[in-house]
Amino acid sequence: xxxxxxxxxxxxxxxxxxxxxxxxxxxxxxxxxxxxxxxxxxxxxxxxxxxxxxxxxxxxxxxxxxxxxxxxxxxxxxxxxxxxxxxxxxxxxxxxxxxxxxxxxxxxxxxxxxxxxxxxxxxxxxxxxxxxxxxxxxxxxxxxxxxxxxxxxxxxxxxxxxxxxxxxxxxxxxxxxxxxxxxxxxxxxxxxxxxxxxxxxxxxxxxxxxxxxxxxxxxxxxxxxxxxxxxxxxxxxxxxxxxxxxxxxxxxxxxxxxxxxxxxxxxxxxxxxxxxxxxxxxxxxxxxxxxxxxx
Numbered sequence: 001x002x003x004x005x006x007x008x009x010x011x012x013x014x015x016x017x018x019x020x021x022x023x024x025x026x027x028x029x030x031x032x033x034x035x036x037x038x039x040x041x042x043x044x045x046x047x048x049x050x051x052x053x054x055x056x057x058x059x060x061x062x063x064x065x066x067x068x069x070x071x072x073x074x075x076x077x078x079x080x081x082x083x084x085x086x087x088x089x090x091x092x093x094x095x096x097x098x099x100x101x102x103x104x105x106x107x108x109x110x111x112x113x114x115x116x117x118x119x120x121x122x123x124x125x126x127x128x129x130x131x132x133x134x135x136x137x138x139x140x141x142x143x144x145x146x147x148x149x150x151x152x153x154x155x156x157x158x159x160x161x162x163x164x165x166x167x168x169x170x171x172x173x174x175x176x177x178x179x180x181x182x183x184x185x186x187x188x189x190x191x192x193x194x195x196x197x198x199x200x201x202x203x204x205x206x207x208x209x210x211x212x213x214x215x216x217x218x219x220x221x222x223x224x225x226x227x228x229x230x231x232x233x234x235x236x237x238x239x240x241x242x243x244x245x246x247x248x249x250x251x252x253x254x255x256x257x258x259x260x261x262x263x264x265x266x267x268x269x270x271x272x273x274x275x276x277x278x279x280x281x282x283x284x285x286x287x288x289x290x291x292x293x294x295x
Contacts, residue, residue, distance in 0.1 A: 006029070006064035007032065008024050009033070009034070009066045010031065010032070011069065012070040013033050014040060015040065016069055016133045018134075019133025019134040021045050022048065023159035024158050025048035026048060031048070032063055033045060035053065035054055056084060056088075057085060057086065057088040064093075065095050065152055065155050068099060068100050072103075072245055072249070073103045073106040075100070076098055076106065080096070087113060093119065094119045094120070095119065095148060096119055096121045096122075097152060097155075098123045098124065098125075099140070101245070102173050102249070104173045105253075107143075108169060111144075121169060123173045124142045124172055125175075125176035126141075133159065137160070139161060139162045140172075141164055141176050141179070142156075142164065142165045143166060181246075181247060183220070184246055184267075184284070186220035188243070188247075188267045190220050192270075194288045195288055208229055222235070223284075224285050224288065226285070231289070233282075238283065239283060240275060240283070243284050244268060244271035247268035274290050
């Protein structure tokens with residue numbers, strides 16, 4: 001007799017989490033989602049049969065696999081260990097999949113807490129964008145035991161294109177922070193160069209084309225191109241606040257490892273200054289405008 005499909009719970013139905021949830025439900029998994037003011041509209045998910053829960057504990061009591069897609073380490077810790085947290089009602093053997101971007105030291109503590117409560121844990125942060133989440137073609141970077149990954153692989157396959165097992169628990173989040181330092185750091189560098197080019201009166205089409213034909217070519221330029229040329233921020237739906245958070249996490253990880261982080265610290269401080277000035281909700285391409293007017 002074939003094993004029954006697991007019941008899947010998702011906490012964090014935001015831009016990325018909504019795409020994950022819709023693909024989990026579309027592939028036939030029974031889905032539970034946490035009610036939260038920050039959720040995207042749930043109409044499509046409810047039409048696919050999803051049910052809602054009022055607390056993380058209630059969701060945990062119903063689910064075999066629990067996917068976390070929240071802002072960062074403080075939120076992960078709160079939904080797992082809070083008064084009505086997941087660990088209060090975690091089913092024996094249930095698997096917690098942390099798709100958030102978190103500080104690896106916190107990830108390792110949370111994994112130990114899940115295991116002490118009788119569950120299993122992997123960290124599986126995402127790369128790519130909200131559009132790929134909607135399309136079910138995310139990339140996952142997984143840290144944890146290979147047997148646990150294999151047990152939950154059918155669920156993860158419902159919303160991914162590529163899944164890379166990068167090492168033990170915490171390695172997924174370490175790889176994600178390394179990736180985002182390179183990715184977000186490159187966009188922050190390019191935004192600063194563009195702001196300078198605008199301030200010196202350069203023709204933006206010429207500026208763009210020279211970079212695209214030389215050493216400035218790549219994903220960072222592709223994602224900022226529409227803003228460089230037309231002040232259109234739609235190239236990537238990733239906020240300045242999230243960018244600042246991710247580079248701050250990278251700096252924390254680098255400091256913990258006693259690794260050099262001068263460039264990361266400077267980029268993180270640059271982004272955080274925009275958050276402190278009230279611009280955290282702006283999309284990352286808009287950093288060009290913010291820097292151009294930051295006199």
